[in-house]
Amino acid sequence: MKNSMWFSAVAVAALLTTAASASAVRANTFKLQPLLSLSTQGDLINPDGTVNKTSPYLAGVGGTSAYTGVGTIQIKSQKSGAGAFYCTGSMISPTLVLTAAHCVNNPEIGHINQMQFAVPNGRPIFGASPAPNTGPLAVGVGGAFTTLPGWNFATLGGDLAVVKLDKPITGVETYGIYRGDPLGQQTTIVGTGTAGWGSVGADSETGFAGGLFDLRKRVGDNIFELYATPFFEAIASHFGINEIPTGPSNGVVMYDFDSGLAANDVFGQLCSFADPALKNLCVTQTGLPNEVGAAPGDSGGPLFVDGKIAGITSWGESGALLSYDGTYIYCGGPHDIDVSANVDNGSCTDSSFGEFNGATNVSAYQSWVDAVLAGKIGFERVPEPASLALVLGGLAGLVRRRRSQAGSASKAG
Numbered sequence: 001m002k003n004s005m006w007f008s009a010v011a012v013a014a015l016l017t018t019a020a021s022a023s024a025v026r027a028n029t030f031k032l033q034p035l036l037s038l039s040t041q042g043d044l045i046n047p048d049g050t051v052n053k054t055s056p057y058l059a060g061v062g063g064t065s066a067y068t069g070v071g072t073i074q075i076k077s078q079k080s081g082a083g084a085f086y087c088t089g090s091m092i093s094p095t096l097v098l099t100a101a102h103c104v105n106n107p108e109i110g111h112i113n114q115m116q117f118a119v120p121n122g123r124p125i126f127g128a129s130p131a132p133n134t135g136p137l138a139v140g141v142g143g144a145f146t147t148l149p150g151w152n153f154a155t156l157g158g159d160l161a162v163v164k165l166d167k168p169i170t171g172v173e174t175y176g177i178y179r180g181d182p183l184g185q186q187t188t189i190v191g192t193g194t195a196g197w198g199s200v201g202a203d204s205e206t207g208f209a210g211g212l213f214d215l216r217k218r219v220g221d222n223i224f225e226l227y228a229t230p231f232f233e234a235i236a237s238h239f240g241i242n243e244i245p246t247g248p249s250n251g252v253v254m255y256d257f258d259s260g261l262a263a264n265d266v267f268g269q270l271c272s273f274a275d276p277a278l279k280n281l282c283v284t285q286t287g288l289p290n291e292v293g294a295a296p297g298d299s300g301g302p303l304f305v306d307g308k309i310a311g312i313t314s315w316g317e318s319g320a321l322l323s324y325d326g327t328y329i330y331c332g333g334p335h336d337i338d339v340s341a342n343v344d345n346g347s348c349t350d351s352s353f354g355e356f357n358g359a360t361n362v363s364a365y366q367s368w369v370d371a372v373l374a375g376k377i378g379f380e381r382v383p384e385p386a387s388l389a390l391v392l393g394g395l396a397g398l399v400r401r402r403r404s405q406a407g408s409a410s411k412a413g
Ligand SMILES: [Ca+2]
Pocket: 222, 223, 255, 256, 257, 258, 285, 286, 287, 288, 291
């Protein structure tokens, strides 16, 4: 969760100046970035004094809801090495956790060896460390998962999954799903991913240097302003860049991360195009008092409307997309309203102001969620019986392999 702070306007302006000299990025490196975090144990320990424990963006602080049924999903897998992957999830029953499909079914994760879910707000069980939250920590072992039929990692369409815990977690909230049209609604976003400032962005290649990954649960607001399909159809028609998610045309709903300045308003920037396909979609809105955007680790987290889960955090993308000139996307170029200073993954996308996020529209898939809740959908065990046998029979080899991979963890998404 990247926080927008109104008093950071000076820093925003300075970074805009810096970004003007940033490098060009070839369009073929520009794709939706799944917001999945990968961290080693060392990354989880806060630098001294960096956490503001009275931040209004912390869930349960200063009168905001604690969202006790929202927590962290931790996955250790074939490709996590000594580290682990992190996402956010929400309880829709005492044993079922709604999250994003890319958190559990993703070629960059590989085969899952272990899956855990921790509520109300905390660190899963690997290693002792300062408790980042108040209240009891309940950890459930995710025994199984299922993903939405049609989930497509290449397009990030249908990015929805449910994790089934081996034992119920009680004493925390469970949430219903929103069944209306989320477009135009204000939404409250909750996540346990990277925290920081929209004027800086998170450097996802070097361990979130622009942000703090402490697994604290953070909360903020935004507005659902566009569906992804008509937006990316207009982008495809104008720029020839095709990033349209698969699934129904209202399957992904989007919001932009505003700084309070028109200069960073992604969807407002669409008004500046003569092409009616783009211009007709423009929404001029420069942010809410507690505006936030999603950052790595917030994936799978809920976006609430009227206290119900309307969206699931799926991906982020830079508004620099709008500066594509047929060959290059210029980070800091003509139509680029992204303040990103870190062109760290070849796409400008680092959860800074002037970017936008896609959330799976839960309402569009409510019949599948209902079928899961009714016990009508099969789940895939973690680990599968075959790999469990491998672990039991080859433990010494596994330990050696992990040691040899220590420190090799790198970012994903
Ligand atoms: Ca916004």
